Amino acid sequence: MPTIWAIFTPGLMMTKKQSITITKRKNKPVRFCREIKNYLMINQIIAEGVADAVKILYQADVSPQEVQIQKTRKEFEGDLTVVVFPFSRMGRKSPEAIGEQIGKFLQENLQEVGFFNVIKGFLNVSLKNNYWIDFLIEKLAEEKFGISEVQEGKPVVIEFSSPNTNKPLHLGHVRNILLGDSIASILEASGRKVARVNLVNDRGIHICKSMLAWQKWGEGTTPETADKKGDKFVGDYYVQFEKQKKLQVKQKMLEGYSEEEADRESQLMQDAREVLKKWEQGDPETRSLWSNMNEWVYLGFDETYKRIGAGFDKIYYESDTYLLGRELVKEGLERGILYEKEDGSIWCDLSDKKLSDKLLLRSDGTSVYMTQDLGTAQLRFDDYHPDKLLYVVGNEQNHHFDVLKAILQKLGKEYAKDIIHISYGMVELPHGKMKSREGTVVDADDLIDEMRETAAETTRALGKIEDFSEEEANRLFETIGLGALKYFILKVDPKKHMLFNPEESIQFDGNTGPFIQYTHARIRSLLRKAAERGFKAPYLENVHDFDLLHKERQILRLLHDFPEILQQAADTYSPALVANYVYELVKEYNGFYQDTPVLREEDENKIRFRLALSEFTARIVKSAMQLLGIEVPERM
């Protein structure tokens, strides 16, 4: 289904008068009534007009969905382009001649159509000026153009972030969080009810390592006494554990052990496993230390989440969920869907799905990661009865999710089909992947600090904040720093690997967050000046039909596209579409701003129109940036 049609969803379509009087089957020209209010329909109107033209002119049946319509490319005159190659057979004429005939038909029968031209097999249709002006007048009156009200009903549950509690958040998590949060916002803006959930991996050998290290070398310190962020504090003990273990492993290897054996048999590993065992047995002292250390980590994480601007409706903890899934497995075994090996381990045969068999319970009855994930999927289903279960998880787990879905399907879970793995690519650094062992991990907090610092330096150097209070200035630095970071990450297609070049990420020129923020601030400044001169929204009471400048029309076309872009972004879970769209819009506006007077214009109607256009642009920029979790300042 082409995305153009996908926008006609209940939340968006037919908001006002349903006054289209298209008569597809009758053999007479089609008329549209004057008050067509839904501008999203224009593609359909043209498509149906073309279908009628073909029917009447060439006695051939073409469904409107088959009519290929695209936006007219910049270098040609027109708004919408109909591809007429497919009709040249029906009319038994050259594409040019067909284009001329259909164009003429549209011009005569559709009141929206002003002019047209034909180049090769392309029919470029220009809509009338007042179509665009009416569009602006009407949509300016709407509070949130393109943004749908959230509909009640089954929610979409989206899991993201999903950290381990033994280490602070890093750049990889940042991409995850930004994607998750933005996709959630985009879905909400498209009318979906959304629940944001986090699954915290708070148990297991990794946190036991931190615990052990703290017991051994911590000397009773806490994040407060050490004056350190809680997640950093706990992370440091994890690092220390690994460091000490490495020494032991080296020693063992000298004694002739293989690396793997040496690791397993090292004293520290043995002790860590002992801590894990105690934890599992519910040893009070171990449990208490565990919950203390995790609390520290959460305080640290919360700070980072808050700064990034991400929040969750519900947080799941693996300590609560790690035993789930066994019931499902046992049930599956009883129903003969799963099978047991001689050693007592339980497996799922997936040969019919072209996957290898998957272990679900070890011979000692303990579960594996997959078992747990089956359980949490079921839990989440029971909690929400969701429409969809989304997981924002890196693409290294593609196979895991294929298997997860396959097993749930075998177990007869209807919701298996609603599980969607939003798989995103790795973040790479200029010198390769992030490796904690090599100290090339980019810490999330440090990263944000650096972005902010650079924003502050640049802003000061440009002399932009002379009349700002200190508080205002600090707020602006944070806004710009975060804007740069978020935009840099979100503008690339989630599915693809991305290269994070620190130097490029803090550039503020060109296709960057600050560039977009700047344009917004500039427009707001213009509007403030206008207000001083007595121009107030909605500006357009008595504006009548007049010639639109090329650039004005280009901007209107882009603004007009916003709902469609939003819908596409929601359908494909891609904030990048929104990012690229808003950049394009802002670039176009800047071109207009550069050489078109607004307040310096003499004709008051033009002033009013341009103010309205500017206001509307600022509003869409703000809306779009909000979907990316990026704030736009009033001044910068």
Added chain:
RNA sequence: GGUCGCGUAGCUCAGCUGGAUAGAGCAACGGCCUUCUAAGCCGUCGGUCGCAGGUUCGAAUCCUGCCGCGAUCACCA
């Protein structure tokens, strides 16, 4: 080795549900501030869309093969 993904300008990325002369930004070079914020605008330079076939009126886009890069194929999570 099997499976999946990726390969577009010096660099980072758009475009990929087939359509016009493949677009942006950065970098380089050259212009534009006594006029609404120059974090801006305009211009120049830069491409055998990894390679080879195929389908089509038309292929960066779809199909096949090859080359290169990555992920994955755990009784790790």
